[in-house]
Amino acid sequence: MTYQRPTFKHPGLPKNNLGYTFKEYEGGLSTLCAGCGHDSISASIVEACFKLNIEPHKVAKLSGIGCSSKTPTYFLGNSHGFNSVHGRMPSVATGASLVNQELMYFGVSGDGDSASIGMGQFVHAIRRNLNMVYIVMNNGCYGLTKGQDSATADEGSKSKAGSVNMFQAIDLAGLALELGAGFVAQSFSGDKTQLIPLIEAAMKYEGFAFINVISPCVTFNNNVGSTKSYDYVRQHIEATSTIDFVPIQEEILTNYKEGDHKNIKLHDGSYVMLNKLEKDWDPGDKNSAFSALQKARDKQEILTGLIYLEENPTNLNKLLNTNSSKPLSKLTEKELCPGTKTLQIINDGFK
C-alpha cells in the first residue's frame, strides 16, 4: 500500500515567491488516526515552509519512531527524509548537520521518543547546540504502542483505561531552557495561528530551536481526566503573547502600544513580532522565561508561545569551525588526502 497524493496540479494554485505551490510542500497521505494532533502539526509545517519560501530539497527531515515520527512522510515530499530508530534521531541529525550547512535540519520526535528512550540524545543535541528545528509532538502517551503513559504525562492525569499517573512529568520546554537551547517555544497542535509563525521563526533561527507542541492523541489520551486532551488543553492554555513572523522582505506595518510588543530581529534580518506580552516576561531573559514556566505550572496552566530566544545563537558547526563554504561530502582527494610525499615523512617518523 502506498499513500500518495494525486500529483495533478491545478493551474490556478497560488505560488510562493520561489514559484512553488502549496502542494509541493505536502507529502504522502497521512495514515494517522482522524483527528490526531500530529496531522495538524504537519499541516502547519507545510504552511510555514510554503510561506517562508523554503526550497523543499534544501530541507532534511529526520525523526525517530512513533506516530509522531511517521509525520515526515506527510510533509515536504520533495525533501530527503530519515525515519531512524526509536529515540535516536538527534544523533543522526548531528552527523548529518556536520556535513552540509546548506541544508536546514528539521527533526520531529514524540514524547516517548525524546523524553524516555531518547532522553540522552535529546539533551546532548541541545548541549551541542545543533543548528536545527526540533519539534516534539507531545501527547503524553505512546501512541504507536497503544497509549501507555509517557514521561511527559502529568502527575494525576487519567488514562483512557482509568489509571492515574503517579509520576511527575518531565517538562521538555523547561529542560531545553535549562540546558541552554537558544530558542524555546511551546504550542498546541490546534493553534495554527500561533504554531505557524513559531515554526517559521524556528526555521530561520541559526541554532537549536525547540518547540514542544501539545498534540492530543484522539485514540488513547483524549478522555476526561487526561491533561493532554483537546478539551483540557483548550481550557488551560495561556499564551506568553501572540506572535507574528515577518520575513526579511516585508515591512513591519502594525503599530502596537509601547510595552505591549517586542520585535526580535533574527540573523537573516527577519523579525519575530510579539504582541500583547505577558506581564513580567521578557523572551530575552532566561530567568523570566523560567519563572513564566513555573508560574504557569503552579496555576496548572500550559504556557504557550515563544518562551525564550537568545538573540546571538551559536551552533555546533561554528563551535567546531567546520568548513562553511563547501559541504564535507563534496570535498575531494585534493582536500582530504595528505598525499604520498607526506606519508613518506610520516613513515620516517616511525623509524
Added chain:
Amino acid sequence: MSSSIKVNDLVVKFANVNGTGSASANYLFAKAIFRMGIPVTPKNIFPSNIQGLPTWYEVRISEKGYYGRRDGIDIMVCVNPQSMMQDVKSVKTGGYFLYDNTKKLHPSFIRDDINYIGVPLMEMCNREYSDPRQRQLFKNIIYVGALTALLNIEFEVFEDLLADQFQGKEKLIAPNIKALQLGVDYIKDHYSYPLPLRVERRDLIGDKILVDGNTACGLGAVYGGATVAAWYPITPSTSVVEAYESYVKEFRVDPITGQNNYAIVQAEDELAALGMVIGASWNGARSFTATSGPGVSLMNEFLGLAYFAEIPAVLIDVQRTGPSTGMPTRTQQSDILLAAYASHGDSKHVLLFPSTPKECFEFTATALDLAERLQTPIILLTDLDLGMNDHVSDPFVWDENRKYDRGKVYDASDLDKIEKFGRYLDTDGDGIPYRTYPGTHPTKGSFFTRGTSHNEYAGYTEDGEDYVKNVDRLLLKWETAKTIVPAPDLYQANNNSKEGILFFGTSMYSAEESLDQLAEKGLKMDAIRIKSFPFNNTVENFIHSHDVVYVIEQNRDAQLKSLLVNELSIDPNKLISILNYDGMPITAYKITSNILEKSKFTIAQTANI
C-alpha cells in the same frame, strides 16, 4: 648454567608500577633494539588502572624475525615489589633477574637456577636527584642503562633516540644521558659484561616502521577521506580517534579560511556515535567510529538500520577480552560473531581482519571505499594487541593516483536523465542500488530513508513479496561483496599438504612462526590467512582441498570456525580449533604443540608423502 653466547634471541620483561613513567623508558629500550636493525616486538601488559597497580612490558628480540609473543622470560627487570614473587617465578632457568638491591632481597625470592643482578636504583636516584618525580623517572632510565651494558646495546643509539624524543626540549637530553650512563657504569663496575645473552647490530629492519595499529587506523581514516568521526572513549580503541585528531589538525585545516575539513564529536555513548556516523554518511560524508566490544553491543540496533536502509558506515572494533567488561586491558578476538551478525532480524556485515599496522592503515581506507560501494556497515576487527602495541611493520603506502570509490550516487544531471528514481532499484544487477545525497535536485531524487520495510522506490510496504524481493537483493549484494573485499593470503602456490592451517588478525605472527617450527619437525603445512568476511571461493577451496584444517583463534568459543561452518556449510569435524583466550597474545609454542598433539599424520608419515 650454560654460558654459551646467544645473540639476538631473547625476551626481556619489565615489571613496573603503573603510572611511574616506566612506559617511555621501556619503549626507549625497545626502540633502541629496533634502531640497531634487529627485529623486536614490545608488548605492554597493563592493568585497567591509572596509577598504582602492576604493569609489565615484554620485549621479544628475534634475529629470525618472529614477531609473535614467546613464553619464557630470559631477563626480568623487576622494579615492582608488589609483583616480585610472581616475577621471580616467571624467569626461565638460567635466566636473569635484575632488581633494585637498595634493600636486600628476601631469601624467599632466591631461586638457585637463575642469576641475580642487583642495581641499587633507589639509592642511586636518591643520591643523584633531589626532586621526587625525577627520582622516580630516572630510576627507569638507569635500569635501561644497566641493560645497555649487560646486552651490549650501542650507547650512541640512545643519544640519537633521545635527541629525536626531546626535539624542542633539548634541556632534557643531558639528564637522561646521565641516568643511562649511571646504569652503564654501575654494571661495568660490579659485573662482568656483556652477558652471554646479548644483542648485535643487524640490517634486518630495512625500511620497516615501528608503530601501533590504532595510530595506523587513525591515519588510514585521514588518507581514506573520512571527514566525520564520532566516538565514545573506551580502551583499547581510544587512541584511534586520538590519532585521527592529531593528523587532521595538521593536514585538514583549510589554509585560506582556517576552517576544518573534518568534524570530531565525542558522543554521549556508542549508540549516538554510530548514529552520527550514519547521519553523516547519509548526507554524503565519509565517516567512522571506533570502539570495543561493549560499544559494539550498544550499536546493534543502528547496525541493523544501516544494513537494511543501506547506509555506509565504518566501525573500527579494537577487540578486548569479554564478555561484559571482561579484562578491558587484555586482548582477544571474541567479537567476531557479534560483529558478523549484529542486530536483530536477518542481518550480516562485512568484516575486515587486519594483521599489521600497514593493514590497519590500508583496511581503514578500504573500509571507507567498501562502505560507500556496498552501502552498508563495514566493521574492521582489530584487537588490543595490534591496536595498542607497537609492531614492526612494512611502511604505509599510498598510490598518489588513488581515487576514492564513492560508490553509486546520482547527482543532479544523472537524475535529469532518468524517468523515475528508485532508491532501492537494482539497476545494475549486482544488488547495489543508487543513492542520492539530500539537497541534490529540486524535484527529483528525494526519498525517505527508513528502517521499516520498503519497496524499490523507498515507499513503506507490508507486502511480503516486496519484502522478500528487497532482502533477497541484499543477499545478491552480499555475493557482490565477496568479489571486492580483501582476498585471503595463501602461503603456497598449490595446496599440497593433507592438513592445513587457517588464521587471521594478530594470530598471524605466531602462526607463521609455528609453520616454521612444524616444518623443522618435518610437518610442512599449507596455510591461509583470512582478511575479510564474507569468505570468498579461495577460502572455501582451501578448506575443501584439505582433510583437516586447524583454525587458530583467540577466543573460547571458536567463533571464526562457527562462521566458516555456518556460511560455507563445512563439516565441523573438519575444522580443528586451536584456541587461546587468556587475554595474552597467542604464542607459536601453543600452536605448534597443539598441532603436534592433534595431528593425525605423524612426522614420519608426512615425510613419506
